[in-house]
Amino acid sequence: MANLRVGIVTAGGDAPGMNAAIRCCVRSLLANDVKVFGIKRGYKGLIENDFEEMSARSVGGIINLGGTILKTARSEEIKTDEGLELAAKNLNILQLDYLIAIGGDGTFRAAKEECKKSGIYSIGIPASIDNDIEGTEETIGFDTAVNTALDAIDKIRDTAISHERLFIVEVMGKGSGFIAITVGLASGAEFVLIPEIPFDLATLVKKYFKMKEMGKKSTIIVLAEGASNGYLLAEDLRKNVKAEVRFSSIGYIQRGGPPTVRSRILASLFGLKAVECILSNQKDIMVGMVDGAVKTSPLTGDKRTLTKKEITMLELTEKLAI
Numbered sequence: 001m002a003n004l005r006v007g008i009v010t011a012g013g014d015a016p017g018m019n020a021a022i023r024c025c026v027r028s029l030l031a032n033d034v035k036v037f038g039i040k041r042g043y044k045g046l047i048e049n050d051f052e053e054m055s056a057r058s059v060g061g062i063i064n065l066g067g068t069i070l071k072t073a074r075s076e077e078i079k080t081d082e083g084l085e086l087a088a089k090n091l092n093i094l095q096l097d098y099l100i101a102i103g104g105d106g107t108f109r110a111a112k113e114e115c116k117k118s119g120i121y122s123i124g125i126p127a128s129i130d131n132d133i134e135g136t137e138e139t140i141g142f143d144t145a146v147n148t149a150l151d152a153i154d155k156i157r158d159t160a161i162s163h164e165r166l167f168i169v170e171v172m173g174k175g176s177g178f179i180a181i182t183v184g185l186a187s188g189a190e191f192v193l194i195p196e197i198p199f200d201l202a203t204l205v206k207k208y209f210k211m212k213e214m215g216k217k218s219t220i221i222v223l224a225e226g227a228s229n230g231y232l233l234a235e236d237l238r239k240n241v242k243a244e245v246r247f248s249s250i251g252y253i254q255r256g257g258p259p260t261v262r263s264r265i266l267a268s269l270f271g272l273k274a275v276e277c278i279l280s281n282q283k284d285i286m287v288g289m290v291d292g293a294v295k296t297s298p299l300t301g302d303k304r305t306l307t308k309k310e311i312t313m314l315e316l317t318e319k320l321a322i
Helices: 018-030 042-047 081-093 105-118 142-163 178-187 201-213 230-241 261-279 308-320
Strands: 005-010 035-039 051-053 098-103 121-126 166-171 191-193 219-224 245-249 285-290 293-298
Touching: 005 018, 005 042, 018 035, 018 098, 018 261, 035 042, 042 081, 042 105, 081 105, 098 105, 098 261, 105 121, 121 261, 142 166, 142 178, 142 219, 142 261, 166 178, 166 230, 178 191, 178 219, 178 308, 201 219, 201 230, 219 230, 230 245, 261 285, 261 293
Parallel strands: 005 035, 005 098, 098 121, 121 285, 166 219, 166 245, 191 219
Antiparallel strands: 035 051, 285 293
């Protein structure tokens, strides 16, 4: 499409597979004679007018890389009217027709506001290890993150069994338990604690002793970081279960590393759909996986909440922990 100009920004927390999405968008747009501009360091870079025109070679050899070649940064300024005005001004200086925003709910909300002020159109591609974006059943990076966490928990289980210990393993998820629920079931954890469902220490201790009576030699508690302070929980459990309790936080390794096959394929499919939407003049929407197919929905920036699927997974984890 002659004279069409598209910007791409990755903002907020990085997620494995962002680079695969960037690669697909850039090359698919260039194949249709669209000029593509990469905005550096998220919305911080947009406010500072930091961008580069991209070519097919700009995205060579990146599909296997974690993180984002465009870099990302947290920006408090983009949450202000002044920051939004400056970002919108720079979008217009670039003479963009569309902005592809790759990131999470905060990234989408900022894209919506920027595009209102600048008059350009926005397309959202959901990329977040937390998997908590409304409009898609899975986000880019989630599969990689849970596989990374699962590998760590499997290794910790070896030590837990050898020493007959109780381990609290903290995974990411300040406001959502999607990672914890998934790795909890997949790892055979005895307990999964998430922010959405408050837990009772006395009930947890009671269940622990019941499992010990049934012959359990080790216990794994998967803790979403927003559910409790892991160090304090470990201290409370030591006082109540009279056993060796250890706390281990998996931390930022969940965000890094080469994306899995699923994360790469999902990123590529989302990127292709985003470009198709641009070429068909659709606006202010996001792409996502719904009922096993890549579809579009309004770009809201809302967070996804637990569904029946996740509740079933939690219940199954508890049933199997005998």
